[in-house]
Amino acid sequence: MPNHGSSAAPRTSPRAGEVAPIIPILARKVREVEAKSNRGKVGPTNRTRFQVIALLVRDERSRIRDDSALSGNTRSELLKRLDGIATILARIAARDTSLLSLLDSQTQPGPSAQRMRNEWLLSSGAELSEEELQIKAPAPARTPVVSASLAQKQVVPAGVPKRLKARPFAPPVFPSGTSPAVGHLSGWDLLEPLYRSFEQGAGGGAASMPLPPSPRIDQYSPKPLELMAHQLQLLESVKQGHRSFLLADEPGLGKTAQSVIAASVAHAYPLLAVVPNVVKINWAREVSLWTPRRKVSVIHGDGRDVDAFADVFVINYEILDRHLGWLSKFGFRGMVVDEAHFIKNLSSQRSQHVLALADQIRRSTPDGDPLLMALTGTPLINDIEDFHAIWRFLGWVDAEGPTPRLRQALEAIGRTPADRAFYPEARTAVVDQGIVRRVKTEVAKDLPARRVVDLPVELDDDLGRSIRQAERELGARLAAKYRALTASRSPREGWDLDIMRHVAEGELEASRSASSGENVFTMVRRIGQAKASLASDYTAQLAHSVGKVVLFAKHIDVMDTAERLLAEAGLRTVSIRGEQSSSTRQRAIDAFTTDPGVSVAICSLTAAGVGLNLHVASNVVLAELSWTAAEQAQAIDRVHRIGQEEPVTAWRILAAHTVDTKIAELIDAKKGLAARALDGSDEEIVSTTTVQVDALVHLLMEALEG
Incomplete structure (x- = not known):
């Protein structure tokens, strides 16, 4: 594939009379990406699809324009179809502007995009030469931690230069990268199979890595405090050398204490903790409580009160952007991201800042293996690809796929994603990188029970009556759209749930962009x-x-x-x-x-x-x-x-x-x-969107029944 997306078109063998057999494939793929975009999530795999669609639309447009064998009408029709695909791409990019860079003709496709492009062309009947089939590694590009747009915002707390000068003989940093494994999985796009391995579950098996037995005596916590057995197990794993954890214990099982003491066990100081603003002060208290000999400094605003000689630095997501400069040069040996589901959106600046800092810490740690901990009781909210940003923070994957340590574990399975047996073992391989998940019913059996009790209340005032009327009007509007789409159907055919969901999804999309009028969101707020x-x-x-x-x-x-x-x-x-x-x-x-x-x-x-x-x-x-x-x-x-x-x-x-x-x-x-x-x-x-759509389908059904 010369020049990473050259406009030189491959020779094709038209299928079933199709003059441009790649176009139906692109039309199908772009609708799949748009469906993901409509649900608010364009994950790594669909970003790659987006880029490949753009590349092939550009190549196919050039080929069609230069093909003198095509009649004028045929050429116009084909270009019109490509314009339709390009319009959908533009609509997707308007929702997620981080995708715009992928439309740049100078943007080089990575190995995954090159493989995907070749697969689609081959499935369309294209004949590709050996050179075109060759996957070329793009020139490595390292994104700076501080972008040009953020350079003017950077601040440096007064004590930081003194701290940096105080350690002129810091240990040298040696490259720790491992060459990518070359084996039977070479050429496979592995990210999507890894997501699928978690979607399929594990037949009752919890996603938690094997941990050492809990020691009989708690030697980690300061007296008179005492850790629970499940907390001690994680610290034993840190003691044995494990350094990256997705700590996904259910809320309330003491994740903060585990991470604070883990830094002490791993000697991962200075430590950076990136946390929600709501828990910043509580985090400082937890550090002082569980590691009283360690000094903690909370970063507020421009950091005027920062104690640069502290051991632990606590900062909230909202002000991270203005401190990236000095944080990236400070020499942290560990990083904790609390409520790590906050970084699930890779296109957000918050996520990009956290990932850039983590990459820098990995590069600057002498052994290349810092303590990295992602804490969240709810790592998945809407989509299985919510995992991706957390895995990237921990260094298990990058934008292209698994990093060498995980890839080596996947190669050891001895199977490929074409084999159904690959998936449970792939899930285990990821879990063993450091996923720790315990639930209250297993590790805190003495914790009292909890229950949710519903209390229905009657809204019998004017507001309540107006809400019920608004629901009826919304249901009637949905029913009118449904009837218009099913006018040709026989009543004996019954309801079409797919069309109902299509109507509901259209209403939901309109509701999100509406600045006035009654919709499901305003209705729920009025109910509140x-x-x-x-x-x-x-x-x-x-x-x-x-x-x-x-x-x-x-x-x-x-x-x-x-x-x-x-x-x-x-x-x-x-x-x-x-x-x-x-x-x-x-x-x-x-x-x-x-x-x-x-x-x-x-x-x-x-x-x-x-x-x-x-x-x-x-x-x-x-x-x-x-x-x-x-x-x-x-x-x-x-x-x-x-x-x-x-x-x-x-x-x-x-x-x-x-x-x-x-x-x-x-x-x-x-x-x-x-x-x-x-x-x-x-x-x-x-997902969240599915619940919203189902609620609208419920209103639609009530209107049709009524």
């Missing part, structure tokens, strides 16, 4: 507003009878209503919201956990659903629903965690006779992504 007073009343009753209560809501106006009504009921409250500074948020948490006079913590479902320890309460009120089971579980796990001594009850307030009850039913029935990928279950994998 209508439930606010009822949820607040029930919270007040609980607080008077059982003590401290945590109330979760999704929208600020619902939180405001709860705050006002609970104050009118004579209860002191604190709020934990996304716009607060970390110090303000921590004062609110401390007041709730230590002040007997504070009865209720009113928390944002998105901003306070991670990293907080609120086990001083045992009752949770969910005033609004999330679109995912994971987000709901994260909220409940702020209370149901190590240290909880009472059974935990989550009271879920549902608006009866509205779509609210259907959404609750859907998220309960479809929790399968993490269960299948990590816990080996056979549950169905369903």
Whole structure:
């Protein structure tokens, strides 16, 4: 394949009268990529598809224009079909602007893109020469940690230059890269088979690497603290030399403590911890608690108060961009990313900054094997490809596929992805790189039970009636679209679920871009507003009878209503919201956990659903629903965690006779992504978007029945 995508067209053998047999293949592939894009996710494999489609559209357009054997009408028709494909590419790139660089004719395709291009051409009947079939490695390009656009934003805390000068004889760094393995998997695109190996589950096998036995005596934690057996097992693995972990323990099992002490065991100082803003101060406390001899410095704003001679540096995602310069040169020997699902979107700057720093730390660590830990109880939210950014952070894969250590393990299987038996062994090979997943029912058997109790409430006021009317109008609108698409069908043929989903997906796409009018998102928000007073009343009753209560809501106006009504009921409250500074948020948490006079913590479902320890309460009120089971579980796990001594009850307030009850039913029935990928279950994998579409299909069915 000369020049990595040369416009020189291969000779083709037309199939079934098709003048340009590659065009139907490109049309099918671009629709597959668009479908992924519509669900908000263009992962690595589909990015490669996007690039290959663009390359082949460009090549085919040149070939058609230069082919004198084609009639004018045929040429126009073929170019029109290619323009249609190009239009879809432009639409996809408009949603994810990081794809625009792949449309540049100067962008060289990597080995995976070259192999994919050849496969598609061969399947279209093309005849490729030996030179064209040869996979060429593109010139290596190292992306700088600090891009030109960020250079002006960089800050350097005052003490950092002194720290760097204080270690003029730092140990030398030797290249640690291993040559890519050449074996029977050479030429295979392995990323997609690896995702599929997790999608298929493992017949009941949990995705957790073998760990050493727990020592009988805890020699890691400072007295009088004591670690649990599952925490000690991970630290034993660190002691034995393992250095990269996706620590995916269920929320509440002490992941922060494990990572803090792991740095001590591995002598991985200085250590960088990148964390959500909401837990920044709590992280500093955990460092001081579990490793009291180590100094911790929290980076705020421009870092004016940074102690450059600290052992552990804690920074939040939001300000990482302005500190990339000095962080990349500081000589960190370890890095922890807390709530690592935050980096799942490879096109986001947040993800790119984290990955660039991790690459730099790998290059600057003398043995090339720093301590890298990704902490998240919910590594998968919407898509199995959510794994990719975390795997890249840990150094298990890069943009092209597995890095040498994982590739060597895959080669040792002795099979290829064409063999069904490859997949469970491939999953094990990835797990053994460092996935650790424990669930509460296995390792914290003494943790009290938890349950979710639904409390249906009647919305019998004007707002409730308007919500039900809006639901009927939305259902009627969906039904009209469905009937228009099925006008030629016989009633005896019944309903077409595929067309129903097509109608629902179109409505969902329109709802996301709508600036006004009634849609599923505005309707769900209005339901939350209508439930606010009822949820607040029930919270007040609980607080008077059982003590401290945590109330979760999704929208600020619902939180405001709860705050006002609970104050009118004579209860002191604190709020934990996304716009607060970390110090303000921590004062609110401390007041709730230590002040007997504070009865209720009113928390944002998105901003306070991670990293907080609120086990001083045992009752949770969910005033609004999330679109995912994971987000709901994260909220409940702020209370149901190590240290909880009472059974935990989550009271879920549902608006009866509205779509609210259907959404609750859907998220309960479809929790399968993490269960299948990590816990080996056979549950169905369903994304956030699928729940939203199913809710709209429910409204459509009700309208058709009515």
